[in-house]
Amino acid sequence: MLETAFSRALSARAGQVEAYLDRVLGSTALEGEIVRPEHLMAAIRHGVLNGGKRFRPFLVMETARLFGADEARSLPVAAALECVHCYSLIHDDLPAMDDDDMRRGLPTVHRAFDEATAILAGDSLLTFAFDLVTDPTNGLGGDVRADLARRLARAAGLGGMAGGQALDLAAPGMKPDERGIVTLQSMKTGALIRFACEAGAVIGGAGQAELARMRDFGEVIGRAFQLADDLLDVTQTADAMGKATGKDAVAGKATLVSLHGQDWARGELSRLVGEADALLAPFGSAGETLVAAAHFVAERQS
């Protein structure tokens, strides 16, 4: 698949996810909700409906498709994962955390609103993700929905993404070694990407072996994603990224790029793409879009 064809596929999925999130994050309170406060909803929408690439939802939906599940089943789960991702960005950008003013070329939520509202917007999005993932109208059985919620909680929580951010904040003083960096990144970035591929397989009713294969694929994509990110942090300008760059060096933060250099990183990216390729080979042409996703991740410029 050509990169342009992939970009079109990614954009099309992003459009679906954006439209879905725009609808479910509207102003009307659902059953069991009292009122959706206007100010809070504006902050939530600012943090979510911002033209993101929606790469994680893309992985959910394409993996689900690989196992024969239609969009009605995968879209709510994909959107739930994006809510978790967006909540993590809102909280990570807070002054007490990474203290970022810009995100995707716009003021971060605490800059556009205030800190308290940003904290609550993040909390609300995280909570809402579990509403979406357990949606009984998506055609998935109760066992599957409960299982997806539990997997999402483990990927996002204290032993996953949130734990990874906690390790990252402690990291500048800690000077982690290679193994420490890999663990940190596997939690902070890897866990949600692994969940994306795993969730698609669960939605599609994959067997244990296929589930393990897709989790491995997610692991490889996650490592490529983080490595490309660390590389872009040293090679790209803030303008091209829509957020601050060069932050790792300023923060004295060790990455695999700072440890092994840019040449090694480019070689490792190629190796990871090859691994992704091999993992999806058994699916033949049906796996093409996901293989293209691995290339996209490794070769992206922003």
Place this chain on the structure above:
Amino acid sequence: MLETAFSRALSARAGQVEAYLDRVLGSTALEGEIVRPEHLMAAIRHGVLNGGKRFRPFLVMETARLFGADEARSLPVAAALECVHCYSLIHDDLPAMDDDDMRRGLPTVHRAFDEATAILAGDSLLTFAFDLVTDPTNGLGGDVRADLARRLARAAGLGGMAGGQALDLAAPGMKPDERGIVTLQSMKTGALIRFACEAGAVIGGAGQAELARMRDFGEVIGRAFQLADDLLDVTQTADAMGKATGKDAVAGKATLVSLHGQDWARGELSRLVGEADALLAPFGSAGETLVAAAHFVAERQS
């Protein structure tokens, strides 16, 4: 039931919940988790294992018992709700929110640790609640577990507790009227207490009419709880409460007590206890413990 008998019942449940939380919030990573960072876990445990009354879990477990469900089924859900409650306290105490230094006689999490860790501890607890509530070993079917997760999300999220906190932060400038105060409190405090009673009924397989009755009971208990809290804020010392008091007046925050006075509040509390009594009358002596809970809430001194 005498108040002392009730206090003993509450303490016994609190002991069960505390022991359960102590166990599941240990240092060993579960399947799907990578590492449980030591510093983060210490902050989480500081925010959770602090000898709280565990009133919300008590309601879950006693309501479940009313409908014949044993503790193995209700304890994980009860503990999940306590995690949500504790997360909300950790985040509400943050400098950007209510800016409190003390909680239950101990430094708040951001004072004992730091702001970033407190934000992540709260995020992690909220996430972990959905792990516990979907636990497949509790003997509840997948549909029930997914349903409980969804109800919890709605109670805690943008149209529930988090939304209520957003309204509360906006309130000093807004000068809400009586209806505004009732809505705010129904979200900020009421939603989780309603969920507690509703969840117990769902766990026990209650029918629609009984579910509605228990939700009404939760609504009444929630209103009594908040009214007693507002009353204690003006009548009690900080020492007796283990946290700052008189904050509503300082913050210029309108409550039903500031609007109608202490005498009205005491009368209204009696009325609510009577309502709670009437709602549980059909259950006869089986409902005694929950009726005693209504008295406890209305008459507590801390």
